[in-house]
Amino acid sequence: MNLEKILQDHIAAALKAEFDVEESNIALQPTRKDFEGSFTFVVFPYVKTLRKSPVELGNAIGNYLVANSGVVKAFNVVQGFLNISIADAAWLDMFGGIFKDKKFGQLANKKETVMVEYSSPNTNKPLHLGHLRNNFLGFSVAQILSANGYEVVKANLVNDRGIHICKSMLAYQKFGNGETPESSGLKGDHLVGKYYVEFDKHYKVEIEALKATGLSEDDAKKQAPLLVEAQEMLLKWEEGDAETLALWNKMNDWVFAGFNQTYQKMGVSFDKIYRESNTYLLGKKSVEEGLKSGVFFQKEDSSVWIDLTDEGLDQKLVLRKDGTSVYITQDIGTADLKYNDFKMSKSVYVVGNEQDYHFEVLFKILKKLGRPYSEGTYHLSYGMVDLPSGKMKSREGTVVDADDLMQEMTDTARERTLELGKIDGFSKEEAEELYDTLAMGALKYFLLKVDPKKRMLFNPEESIDFQGNTGPFIQYTHARICSILRKAHEQGIIGVATNYKTLHESEQEVIYLLSEYPKKLADAGRELSPSLIAQYAYDLAKAYNRFYNEVSIFNETDLDAQQFRIAFSSVVGETIKKAMALLGINVPSRM
Numbered sequence: 001m002n003l004e005k006i007l008q009d010h011i012a013a014a015l016k017a018e019f020d021v022e023e024s025n026i027a028l029q030p031t032r033k034d035f036e037g038s039f040t041f042v043v044f045p046y047v048k049t050l051r052k053s054p055v056e057l058g059n060a061i062g063n064y065l066v067a068n069s070g071v072v073k074a075f076n077v078v079q080g081f082l083n084i085s086i087a088d089a090a091w092l093d094m095f096g097g098i099f100k101d102k103k104f105g106q107l108a109n110k111k112e113t114v115m116v117e118y119s120s121p122n123t124n125k126p127l128h129l130g131h132l133r134n135n136f137l138g139f140s141v142a143q144i145l146s147a148n149g150y151e152v153v154k155a156n157l158v159n160d161r162g163i164h165i166c167k168s169m170l171a172y173q174k175f176g177n178g179e180t181p182e183s184s185g186l187k188g189d190h191l192v193g194k195y196y197v198e199f200d201k202h203y204k205v206e207i208e209a210l211k212a213t214g215l216s217e218d219d220a221k222k223q224a225p226l227l228v229e230a231q232e233m234l235l236k237w238e239e240g241d242a243e244t245l246a247l248w249n250k251m252n253d254w255v256f257a258g259f260n261q262t263y264q265k266m267g268v269s270f271d272k273i274y275r276e277s278n279t280y281l282l283g284k285k286s287v288e289e290g291l292k293s294g295v296f297f298q299k300e301d302s303s304v305w306i307d308l309t310d311e312g313l314d315q316k317l318v319l320r321k322d323g324t325s326v327y328i329t330q331d332i333g334t335a336d337l338k339y340n341d342f343k344m345s346k347s348v349y350v351v352g353n354e355q356d357y358h359f360e361v362l363f364k365i366l367k368k369l370g371r372p373y374s375e376g377t378y379h380l381s382y383g384m385v386d387l388p389s390g391k392m393k394s395r396e397g398t399v400v401d402a403d404d405l406m407q408e409m410t411d412t413a414r415e416r417t418l419e420l421g422k423i424d425g426f427s428k429e430e431a432e433e434l435y436d437t438l439a440m441g442a443l444k445y446f447l448l449k450v451d452p453k454k455r456m457l458f459n460p461e462e463s464i465d466f467q468g469n470t471g472p473f474i475q476y477t478h479a480r481i482c483s484i485l486r487k488a489h490e491q492g493i494i495g496v497a498t499n500y501k502t503l504h505e506s507e508q509e510v511i512y513l514l515s516e517y518p519k520k521l522a523d524a525g526r527e528l529s530p531s532l533i534a535q536y537a538y539d540l541a542k543a544y545n546r547f548y549n550e551v552s553i554f555n556e557t558d559l560d561a562q563q564f565r566i567a568f569s570s571v572v573g574e575t576i577k578k579a580m581a582l583l584g585i586n587v588p589s590r591m
Helices: 003-019 044-050 054-068 088-100 129-147 163-175 188-212 217-223 225-238 242-266 284-293 327-342 353-368 402-420 428-448 471-490 505-527 530-550 559-582
Strands: 028-030 039-042 072-078 081-086 113-117 151-158 272-275 304-307 315-319 346-352 377-382
Touching: 003 028, 003 039, 003 044, 003 054, 044 054, 054 072, 054 081, 081 088, 088 505, 088 559, 113 129, 113 327, 129 151, 129 242, 129 346, 129 377, 129 402, 129 428, 129 505, 129 530, 129 559, 151 327, 163 188, 163 225, 163 242, 188 217, 188 225, 188 242, 217 225, 225 242, 242 402, 272 327, 284 304, 284 315, 284 327, 304 353, 315 327, 315 353, 327 346, 327 353, 346 353, 353 377, 402 428, 428 471, 428 530, 471 530, 471 559, 505 530, 505 559, 530 559
Parallel strands: 113 151, 113 346, 151 272, 346 377
Antiparallel strands: 028 039, 039 081, 072 081, 304 315
């Protein structure tokens, strides 16, 4: 039952019957909390044309709705706003439809494939706080698009080659003494990251020594022996030198094993992993093709460029004078590869806003090359994440390590839960699982409730609060509902959606929010914004808690009311669970 559509049709009928006005575009909005009603229709636009006062217009339409719609029980007019109160029978019909709909929260199959590419780490260091926002955002967008009826491919393009990788390799070769993740007790990605830092430390010493001989800083940076050796190692890698490749494979294996542990803790996954070592030579054919068609042009030094000045940008290099590719060239080739693999209609790149210009250029090039998928490319740009000073330690003092942050969140969740005494009857294993669930729920929710485009401040203490707009508050609401359903089962109370006649105002509010879920899901899919789902989950949990505090369930003497409220609670619990799953968040059944 689409209550909003029914109201729109009857308001259109009222305008025709009372004022002979044909109107097909009727807009409704939620009634403000300080007025009685559920939906509001603004009559101001018709005042001048019909030469009627706002009150006269509102009363005429309101009276028509009460007499003819079958779903409106009352109305009030405040200036030019017609506030409409819905009959209990209509709310109950709507809830009955939701209760019976086994696919509630899953929209119709779009018969289209969408790729969401996220994470994109470098294999020379562990994942950090920025990667957390990236991974949570990418995974959540993929979940939301899947619930919107798309076939979704979750992709990860790993940057596993280049000078930065060789820096870690060279430092390990020189200073590692055969150390392994097993012998060091370090995760593989942390071990390799340790040698990236080690390279930088020794490199800086060499730069200072060269500067002391009279070299400028720029020259010293270029001539430092370690950098020269790293560049030589990169050439060996590109030439397929067996010893270099063996070291590269060994260290990459360590890193991937470490990443997989971090991804598992994060609760994110991928359907397809691309590696830059397999894609970095792609794109050159596209440059040749673009040269022939006039999309690109060649300068006297043989370098190849594209001129985007007519599009408000500048000229962009796509091939160096020595014939080697640049990042944009690789991205063109990888875009072709992904399309050939999956024939997706949309391709979403989840990458920080420091790459806004890069993707603007890439998409314009793909369009000029006539790629059939170019219209469906989209850069989901997101802002940096900051921490309050001193809140979290970081391994190197500059970047907050993802593993450290997640562990510290789990420790905080443990302390907070024990303080509140919310683990009575839990085994040690169940308690540890709860701490992890709360920690990741707090972390994910806090990072996802903010619009992706905004730079944000992550406050660990605030995120794990059991009150307010937080993950743990919503998780606790779900656990509360599960407790109610267990008690109902023990008492033999069956949840049914029929026979109940008179709704409490808080029940009306919750049913309205439940009915909004498919619309919120569609909005989040269209805008690629998990923050809309986060806000919805919070609003629903808050409204249900109001119902819980104001309306009795087990002390209710009317069996019909009691059975309805059990059914009502079960639907709210399921909807909270579905919404939080779209954010990649698990909800506990006990707390």
